[in-house]
Amino acid sequence: MSFPALVEPAAELTVDEVRRYSRHLIIPDVGMTGQKRLKNAKVLVIGAGGLGSPALMYLAAAGVGTLGIVEFDEVDESNLQRQIIHGQSDVGRPKAQSAKESVQEINPLVEVVVYEERLDNDNVLQVFEGWDLIVDGTDNFATRYMVNDAAYFLKIPYVWGSIYRFDGQASVFWPHAVDEDGTSADAPCYRCLYPEPPPPGMVPSCAEGGVLGVLCASIGSIQVNEAIKVLTGAGEPIVGKLMIYDALEMEYRKLKVRKDPNCALCGDNPTVTGLIDYESFCGAVSDEAADAAAGSTISVVQLEHMLKEREEGTRDFVLVDVREPNEYEINQIPGSVLIPKGEFLNGNALADLPSVDSGTQVVLHCKSGVRSAEALAVIKGAGYDDAVHVGGGVVAWVNQIDPSQPAY
Numbered sequence: 001m002s003f004p005a006l007v008e009p010a011a012e013l014t015v016d017e018v019r020r021y022s023r024h025l026i027i028p029d030v031g032m033t034g035q036k037r038l039k040n041a042k043v044l045v046i047g048a049g050g051l052g053s054p055a056l057m058y059l060a061a062a063g064v065g066t067l068g069i070v071e072f073d074e075v076d077e078s079n080l081q082r083q084i085i086h087g088q089s090d091v092g093r094p095k096a097q098s099a100k101e102s103v104q105e106i107n108p109l110v111e112v113v114v115y116e117e118r119l120d121n122d123n124v125l126q127v128f129e130g131w132d133l134i135v136d137g138t139d140n141f142a143t144r145y146m147v148n149d150a151a152y153f154l155k156i157p158y159v160w161g162s163i164y165r166f167d168g169q170a171s172v173f174w175p176h177a178v179d180e181d182g183t184s185a186d187a188p189c190y191r192c193l194y195p196e197p198p199p200p201g202m203v204p205s206c207a208e209g210g211v212l213g214v215l216c217a218s219i220g221s222i223q224v225n226e227a228i229k230v231l232t233g234a235g236e237p238i239v240g241k242l243m244i245y246d247a248l249e250m251e252y253r254k255l256k257v258r259k260d261p262n263c264a265l266c267g268d269n270p271t272v273t274g275l276i277d278y279e280s281f282c283g284a285v286s287d288e289a290a291d292a293a294a295g296s297t298i299s300v301v302q303l304e305h306m307l308k309e310r311e312e313g314t315r316d317f318v319l320v321d322v323r324e325p326n327e328y329e330i331n332q333i334p335g336s337v338l339i340p341k342g343e344f345l346n347g348n349a350l351a352d353l354p355s356v357d358s359g360t361q362v363v364l365h366c367k368s369g370v371r372s373a374e375a376l377a378v379i380k381g382a383g384y385d386d387a388v389h390v391g392g393g394v395v396a397w398v399n400q401i402d403p404s405q406p407a408y
């Protein structure tokens, strides 16, 4: 389905602009009018990270007149593998500033508005107000649901993307879209597609699971492609469609996504009529894991002490790292054995642990303490009453005990 252009054209293009955008101007579907619409367009990009990097760079090059950047983070060395809007000399600098400079280097005609803050319920509506279109490059579920709801309340369409390892997804969520005749397109929102966030701990973040750097370009460029179509009215944007990209198979699939009449936000009887508590909606850890970890969490300082006692022969316990083998290759807490979390969930891990009757304590850790809490819930259920997990995991170990090991 095609839609009327979202943005009215600017009055004119300057001689410089005609020269700069000439390869757009000679495409019939863009042309002078389309380029003038881009010039008049205000696009807000959330995140100057994996998806935000290519999105901002191509939106800038395309001549979108006003670009907003929402980003509170600083550039870290581990970002440079994929966040190509930043360079080596930007490490330690605010990402928003670094991104702004890159945008202005690509196209000085773009006006850049920077929001150097973390989006939350207190600021999201003010930040979104006045933008024509949003490009969502966030990497966590709490922010995604908040972006979806805030965009819905303000009737702003947004282009969503997500990436993990070799897999990417993208869609345009525009529940208020009307077709050329002015009738509702019955287009879905993100909640129509994903009514509930995944259980905490089920879907690892890119920081935990990794992401192929170039996948960001594949999905980020789809987002820009769709943004330009929505802004100019060209073609048929993926409203009500979900693009699924598998980089290993080099396969794109397009699925239809219908508006859900029971959607909590955009359905017939909405229950979400204002911003909600997104952190608790998405949960940092599951209830079972939180219960298991309560009173059974030790610090890395305590662990270091316990390891010394074990060395001296005054204490016996087994330290189990529940991360994945490739994470274990990067760094380790000395004296740990590897049994990935999946082995706990399928029950196989129990055979590798000292028996409950042996009296040997089991201590679990992962990268940050989420996965180990999930595994802890499993073994507590199997009778390991004195089992504990390490709060902050190997990240805390490297930060506080052994900075000589690489972080990731």
Ligand SMILES: [Zn+2]
Binding pocket: 175, 188, 189, 190, 191, 192, 193, 260, 263, 264, 265, 266, 267
């Ligand atoms: Zn919906």
